[in-house]
Each structure stands twice: as C-alpha cells, then as structure tokens.
Amino acid sequence: MQHFLTTETWSKPNLQKILDFAKDLKQSPIQPLLKNKSIALLFFNPSLRTRTSFEIGIEQLGGHAVVLQPGKDAWPIEFELGSVMDGEAEEHVKEVAQVLSSYCDLIAIRAFPKFVDWQKDKLDTLLNSFAQYASVPVINMETITHPCQELAHIMTLQEKLGDLQGKKYLLTWTYHPKPLNTAVANSALMIASKFGMDVTLLCPTEEYVLDEHYMQSARSNCSQNNQNLTVTHNIEEAYSGAEIVYAKSWGALPYFGQWEKEKLIRDQYKHFIVDEKKMAMTNQGLFSHCLPLRRNVKATDAVMDSEYCVAIQEAENRLHVQKSLMNFLANQHSS
Amino acid sequence: MQHFLTTETWSKPNLQKILDFAKDLKQSPIQPLLKNKSIALLFFNPSLRTRTSFEIGIEQLGGHAVVLQPGKDAWPIEFELGSVMDGEAEEHVKEVAQVLSSYCDLIAIRAFPKFVDWQKDKLDTLLNSFAQYASVPVINMETITHPCQELAHIMTLQEKLGDLQGKKYLLTWTYHPKPLNTAVANSALMIASKFGMDVTLLCPTEEYVLDEHYMQSARSNCSQNNQNLTVTHNIEEAYSGAEIVYAKSWGALPYFGQWEKEKLIRDQYKHFIVDEKKMAMTNQGLFSHCLPLRRNVKATDAVMDSEYCVAIQEAENRLHVQKSLMNFLANQHSS
Amino acid sequence: MQHFLTTETWSKPNLQKILDFAKDLKQSPIQPLLKNKSIALLFFNPSLRTRTSFEIGIEQLGGHAVVLQPGKDAWPIEFELGSVMDGEAEEHVKEVAQVLSSYCDLIAIRAFPKFVDWQKDKLDTLLNSFAQYASVPVINMETITHPCQELAHIMTLQEKLGDLQGKKYLLTWTYHPKPLNTAVANSALMIASKFGMDVTLLCPTEEYVLDEHYMQSARSNCSQNNQNLTVTHNIEEAYSGAEIVYAKSWGALPYFGQWEKEKLIRDQYKHFIVDEKKMAMTNQGLFSHCLPLRRNVKATDAVMDSEYCVAIQEAENRLHVQKSLMNFLANQHSS
Structure with missing residues (x-):
C-alpha cells in the first residue's frame, strides 16, 4: 500500500x-x-x-x-x-x-x-x-x-510550457508580516528539480536558505537531470532570464521559535515583493503562487492581474x- | 449570468x-x-x-x-x-x-x-x-x-391566501434584547410591495423607520400596484384589519454603532410583542416570522402555537x- | 413513530x-x-x-x-x-x-x-x-x-462469543484526570443485563456506584434472566473468571458539581488501570472500551495492543x- x-x-x-x-x-x-x-x-x-x-x-x-x-x-x-x-x-x-x-x-x-x-x-x-x-x-x-500543491504546480507549468526539462525556474522568498511555514518552498525546490528544471532559490540572506534536507534533495535531483541548483541573494541576477517565478514567504530556520528576533530581519526585505519591474527582467516568465496571497505585500496587483499570472489556474x-x-x-x- | x-x-x-x-x-x-x-x-x-x-x-x-x-x-x-x-x-x-x-x-x-x-x-x-x-x-x-427568506415568505402567503394583490400586510417591529440586522425587515417591505400588497410598517418611533433606500423601493412598488405604504407608531391602527402580520426586531439606524444609547430607547417598547390581543384586532390575520424567534419576547407562546402561525411552514x-x-x-x- | x-x-x-x-x-x-x-x-x-x-x-x-x-x-x-x-x-x-x-x-x-x-x-x-x-x-x-455504543458493544461480543446468556461481564471503573460522564457506564449495565449476562460493577467506593435508576434497571434485567448484578470494590474478586472486561471512567455522583472535592478521592484510585496482571485473572477475558481511551491511564499499551482487545472492532x-x-x-x- x-x-x-x-x-x-x-x-x-x-x-x-x-x-x-x-x-x-x-x-x-x-x-x-x-x-x-x-x-x-x-x-x-x-x-x-x-x-x-x-x-x-x-x-x-x-x-x-x-x-x-x-x-x-x-x-x-x-x-x-x-x-x-x-x-x-x-x-x-x-x-x-x-x-x-x-x-x-x-x-x-x-x-x-x-x-x-x-x-x-x-x-x-x-x-x-x-x-x-x-x-x-x-x-x-x-x-x-505540500505535495498536492506540487502536482498542481507542475500540471499548470506543463499546460503552459510543455516539457519542463531545462526551464529556468526561480523560487523567490517574499515578505509576509508573519513567519510562515517552509512547506511550499521545500516542495517547490523538490518538484522543480525532479522535473528537470534549472532551479534558483532567491532569498534575502543565508539565514533564509531552506532546511539542508530539502536543499540536498533538490541538488541531487538537479544533478541527475544535468541541471543546477543555485542560491542567490541578488534579485536582479535571480530574475534575469527566468521562465517561471514562484513566490513564497517563510520564516528563517535559524530563528525558529524566536520569531520576535527574526521579525527584525524579515522586516528589512519588503522589497522582495514581486512587481512588474522584476517580472520585466525575466524571459517572458510565468508567475505563480500557491495562494492565499496577500496582495501588494507578496506580489503587486499588477502582477496578480497580469496575463502571465497562473495562480488561479494552479488553484483550479x-x-x-x-x-x-x-x-x-x-x-x-x-x- | x-x-x-x-x-x-x-x-x-x-x-x-x-x-x-x-x-x-x-x-x-x-x-x-x-x-x-x-x-x-x-x-x-x-x-x-x-x-x-x-x-x-x-x-x-x-x-x-x-x-x-x-x-x-x-x-x-x-x-x-x-x-x-x-x-x-x-x-x-x-x-x-x-x-x-x-x-x-x-x-x-x-x-x-x-x-x-x-x-x-x-x-x-x-x-x-x-x-x-x-x-x-x-x-x-x-x-x-434576505431574498431567500422573501421567496419562502411569499410562497407561504400564496399557499394560504392565493393572489396577494391588495392584501393588508403589516410588518411590525418587536423588541429583542440585542440590536438586530434590518435585513429581513428591508426584505419584507420590498417583497410585500412587489407582490401588490397594501403595506404598513409599525415601529415605535421615527427612529425605527428603515433605510430610505428600502422605504423608497417599497413606496415605488406600492405605487405601481396602486397600493400604499403606510408608516405608523400606533399599534391599534396598524393591526386593525391586517391579513398578514410579519414580525421582526431591528436596531434603530440613527443610533447605528452607538448601541448602548439605542438600548435605552428600545427597552421602552417591550409591549410591541405580538400577542393574542393584538392578533384579535386583525382580519383573521396570519402570523409569521423568519426564525429564530425568542418566545415571549417577540411573540407569545399562544401566538407561536396558534393555527394562524405559519412560521414553520415558511421555514419549510x-x-x-x-x-x-x-x-x-x-x-x-x-x- | x-x-x-x-x-x-x-x-x-x-x-x-x-x-x-x-x-x-x-x-x-x-x-x-x-x-x-x-x-x-x-x-x-x-x-x-x-x-x-x-x-x-x-x-x-x-x-x-x-x-x-x-x-x-x-x-x-x-x-x-x-x-x-x-x-x-x-x-x-x-x-x-x-x-x-x-x-x-x-x-x-x-x-x-x-x-x-x-x-x-x-x-x-x-x-x-x-x-x-x-x-x-x-x-x-x-x-x-449511549445506546448506539451499546449496540456496537453487543454486536462485537456476539461476534466473539456467540450467545451471551450467562457470560461473566465486568464493568470496571478506571481513573481519568477529569470527571467524566456516566453515560457509557449506565449503558453498559443496562445492555449487558438485558442480554442475559452475569454482571459485576467494580468501582473504588460506594460513591462511585451509578445512579439508582440504572442500577435498578440492570438488577431487574438480571433477575428476569436469572442472573445477578454484583457490586464490588475488590479488584481481584471482580476480575476472577470474567469473560468480558469493559472499562470506563466516571465522576462520583455524590460530588456532582463539586469536582474539586471529588478529584481528591479519584486521584487515589489510579491503580484501577486495566493491565496485563489484572487481565491474567480473567477467564481468557476479552477487553473493550468505547474510545477515546487515554493509554497508560485507563488501560496499558500492552492491554490495548493485545489480541483480546476488541475496542477497534467495537468502534468499527x-x-x-x-x-x-x-x-x-x-x-x-x-x-
């Protein structure tokens, strides 16, 4: 069973x-x-x-x-x-x-x-x-x-892009007033790498890198598919040429349980919001998010209401x- | 759509x-x-x-x-x-x-x-x-x-009375310890007038008259059906000859949000309760209420348990x- | 009806x-x-x-x-x-x-x-x-x-033992940190006696005997079936030869509403827990409980995980x- x-x-x-x-x-x-x-x-x-x-x-x-x-x-x-x-x-x-x-x-x-x-x-x-x-x-x-979300995510990307092998995939951390679960971020890394994409993780600092278990899993998947897992804190570098931008907020693991401390750091990175200027740097990239999404905090209205936003399709x-x-x-x- | x-x-x-x-x-x-x-x-x-x-x-x-x-x-x-x-x-x-x-x-x-x-x-x-x-x-x-309640209300009245054109319809305010929503009262005025009834609104004072939007809507419906919308604060006048008595409590709009003040007024009108004495003034009137109803506050046990009470039928x-x-x-x- | x-x-x-x-x-x-x-x-x-x-x-x-x-x-x-x-x-x-x-x-x-x-x-x-x-x-x-539980209980015992007439049935009180409802205990006495079993109620003191209404009902059922209803506070006596052990905790009725007082008494009887040593005194007895059950408080892991435990079957x-x-x-x- x-x-x-x-x-x-x-x-x-x-x-x-x-x-x-x-x-x-x-x-x-x-x-x-x-x-x-x-x-x-x-x-x-x-x-x-x-x-x-x-x-x-x-x-x-x-x-x-x-x-x-x-x-x-x-x-x-x-x-x-x-x-x-x-x-x-x-x-x-x-x-x-x-x-x-x-x-x-x-x-x-x-x-x-x-x-x-x-x-x-x-x-x-x-x-x-x-x-x-x-x-x-x-x-x-x-x-x-969040493996069910992973399935919906990949189904949506396949509907839009066909075979995903070698596609440039960006998982970007975004700001949120609360420290959120890393589940969807862990899932995104694992499934994007399993389906052969070239994966970049963009986050504010080293402290926002995900648990080594999931990093290692994604690294191993990438390597099997002749792709790379890249970690960067540079917004421009991350968005350049991306074909998929997946956004998610999460709390930094080294501060787990000490969320007051973590908040002081997190509050400095509100500019990680996904906006049209950032999306313009991509290679006609799709945008998605697992929902619920706080508009104008994680992504702007303009991004959410754009043609390249596939969050509703992913939810369906x-x-x-x-x-x-x-x-x-x-x-x-x-x- | x-x-x-x-x-x-x-x-x-x-x-x-x-x-x-x-x-x-x-x-x-x-x-x-x-x-x-x-x-x-x-x-x-x-x-x-x-x-x-x-x-x-x-x-x-x-x-x-x-x-x-x-x-x-x-x-x-x-x-x-x-x-x-x-x-x-x-x-x-x-x-x-x-x-x-x-x-x-x-x-x-x-x-x-x-x-x-x-x-x-x-x-x-x-x-x-x-x-x-x-x-x-x-x-x-x-x-x-509360438009679904309106449909159930009219269905029940049509089952009991057939064509409703010209029927004498009384919407009476009643006491309730809390300031309630005007929704069912707004709805009652609009639907009774739309179905051609002669509509009376009985409430303790001018302050308990409903929002002008609904008053105007009911007035206009009545006028199209050659009927009248009457507002009165006189219990005897209101009940005399009524063929339908619909009861509801609501908070006075001029005190909206200042409910402590409103309560002082509302508490003076507990005698608006629907009882057998009042119902005896009607023209063999039906009684109804949208439920939930506080017995012996909005209507007496005798009224609720009477043959002319159609509240359960309306609920069904x-x-x-x-x-x-x-x-x-x-x-x-x-x- | x-x-x-x-x-x-x-x-x-x-x-x-x-x-x-x-x-x-x-x-x-x-x-x-x-x-x-x-x-x-x-x-x-x-x-x-x-x-x-x-x-x-x-x-x-x-x-x-x-x-x-x-x-x-x-x-x-x-x-x-x-x-x-x-x-x-x-x-x-x-x-x-x-x-x-x-x-x-x-x-x-x-x-x-x-x-x-x-x-x-x-x-x-x-x-x-x-x-x-x-x-x-x-x-x-x-x-x-809890009459639905009674039906499930008897169905399970009949599946395991066939005709229940004359079977030695033990209802034992057990400890629980809170004073619980007597419902399942009342039910157990009534249904075990109705189906012809020889019923023993084991509880710490006279104060834990159930309401006289249910005691009388069980006594009358037993008498009609030529069986006895026995009350005992002696653990060894109660378990000896039992073919069914049904466990339940409840608060003592004389202290109803004065639960702080009752707790002082109840706390002295944690040893009423159903364990392997007690079950070894039975006549290859079955064990059951209506669930939810606090493991190692009402019954030990060993009893719950034993072959003679039919609590899951009863739940099904x-x-x-x-x-x-x-x-x-x-x-x-x-x-």
Missing part, C-alpha cells in the same frame, strides 16, 4: 501518471471511480482551497468526504508512543488511525508545524504516525511539505490532480 | 417562475436537476435553517454543498481593492471568488453587517465583491437583505424555494 | 433485529436503503467516531448527513417551556425540532450533561424535548446514556449498527 506523504519517495514516472490522468479528469470531470468510497479530511489547521477541492473532487468521483477538525470539533490527539496520557489529549493516534481506516478508504491530513522547535517539526510525527497505523492510504494536505488544477491522486491510491490494489 | 443578490433587480414574473417551480419541487422533491453540481456555502455568521435547507436541497437535486466558514475554518478575506494586505486578511476576495468559481457551480454567502457604520454596511461590499469576481452565480443567504418552504432558485441560476445558460 | 433515546424502552428482540441486520450490512455495506433521505446530526459536544460513522453510514445507504453544532455554528437553543427568552438562547427547541423535521428524515443528538446538577442532568431534557417536538425519529448519540461496528438503526427507524412506517 502506497501513501502520498512526500513526492521525495515517488518516482517521476509515477507522478507523471497522476498528472496525465488529471488532464483527462479536467476534460471529463464526472467519473464514478470512487463510487461509495470515502475520505476523512483531518484539518489541524484552516483551509479553503484544499478542503473545497478535496470534498468536491471525491463527490465528482461518486464518493464522500468527511471533514474533521481534531481539537476543535473532535478530540485532541496524542502522537507519542508509550506516553502516560494524563495531559490534554484524549486519544492516541493509533486508535484514531485504525478506527478511521475501518470507516474510510483514504485519510488526508493537514497539520502545520508548531513553530517552536524545527528539529521536532521536521520529523513530521503527526503525518508519519497516521501513515504508520492506518490501514488505508494517507495523503499529505500540507505539513512540512488542485481539484484535478487530487482526484487523480485519490483514484490512484484508493484503487491501487484493484488495478 | 444572473446573480441573486437582492430581489430589487428581479422582475415579479421571474420571481413567480421560481415560486411556481418551488411548488412543483414541494410535491416531487427528488429531481436530478443539479446532478454532480456543487455549491459553496460561505458563512461569515451562524446559521441553522439556511445551512440545512441549502445543503439538503442540493443533495436532493443530485448535487453537493461545501460549507465554509471564513475566518473560522478558512482564511480571513480582504475586500478592498488595491489595499496593501499587511493586516489580518490572508487572501483577497478576487482570488477566493475566482478559485471557488473554478470548483463550484454556485456560491452562496451569508455576511451580516458589522454594526459599526451603516453607511459602510449598506454598500454590501462583501456580497457585491463576490458577485463582481465570481464567474458563477452568487446567492445572498442574508447580508443587508426555504427548502423548496432555494432548490428552485439554485436550479434557475445553475441551469440558466443551458435552458 | 419510534425514537431511539435509550435501550430501556426497547425489547431485546427488537434490538436483536437491528443487530442481525447490522451483520448483514457489515457483509454488504452498500445498499440504497436511505436513498435521498437525510439525517441532521446535532453535536452539542465534540465527536470523532460518532460523527464519521453516522455521516459515512448514511452516505453508504444513499442518503446524506448534515452536521450542526448549535451554539458554535448555529444558534444557542432554549429548552424550557413558557420561558421568556431574554437570555442567550435565540431559538426554542420547539421550532428547531419542527423545522429540522421538515428538512430531514431523522435527527440525531449528542448532548453531554452540564455536570453541575445531576438531578437536572438526569432528566435528559434536551434529548427528550427534541423527541417531543420532532415529527421524525430522534436518535441519542450520547447524553446520559458503530458504523454497521447505526446504519441498521437508521434504516429501522426511517423505514418503520413503510415496512
């Missing part, structure tokens, strides 16, 4: 299979592939696109989604093995995962980091615990990576790739 | 079409008219009837509803154009509306006024913004008017009119 | 009918028995298993569940008759029950006691009010008893018995 926890453990051909069938589903959205099947959507953090696209997606395939918000309208959950549960948690993930597996055919989970200790957050304990104890496939709806493609993914996972034993 | 934001811009024949088909759906509730279609229900405020009736309604027509509560289990949303989004809002309505349009066939919105500045609230910015950016029809589930009719409306809007291009 | 408020008013043969059809549904889960029907699930308290199993259950039978959380995403509700509703509640149960009855085919309710005054809580006013005013069957999803059976129950109630008039 295969989970979808991170694209790192998935081969490019298997991901391409999901992407190809997503194109098919975009043309013929109503197919009874998950007739009478169900998925539990566990949201430990809020969601609009993810929830709507998963819920409508499975309905269009004949199934049903149950939306659960543990700690809000369900019980808080324990994830450590062997612990004496005399704190807040009323239930262990072992039971939750087994019981949900007996009701549902798939379990999908959104659980952001706790933003206190990156060494703990990077273990992705919650997601991995569900995967360990569930007897049905588990899908990552964003934890410390979430629906199609997730339907394809659910079909792939839920029917993996029967095919 | 037609939205359903307010009945003001809808002709009586088109509204009657929706009402007529609602009667049909009341007889034959299961019809696959919205097979595989979906509606996003956005609740910025709580709901019981509206949510249940929309959700079950679309299921009975073969479709599916996704319930979203922005700011609660989804992101807070920005509505101003051009703003630098460095506050609480994580996302602009422009993106939300476009993305939801790519997932769903209809978008329905409940968003009460903020009760601070009526000049701002009366712009109905949130609803109008969604309508502006969405590429699918948008339905008002109560903002500063929400289901039928909304199904008819969704069908009308979602299938407007295909018919 | 029959409600499902407590098993006390249901005959064993009728309960067995529901259990038998549940076994059928476990084999053939997809049957269009509730095609286009709907159930309103009202949660006044959080839920994971109950909500998921009801929601997926009705979908598998062709129907739809609407999940409502009054006071959270719907209005707070009044339950007293004749009260002047000038407090928090915006709506009376009479209207809520009637309106939901006009939208749905079934209404299910979870409403835990308020834990202040047992004399009030034991009236189960909320549930009984809905049953009084609803015109569709009402299901108890846990108030002061919730799905099957509830589907059977919904079918029984919703189709009672048509068969």
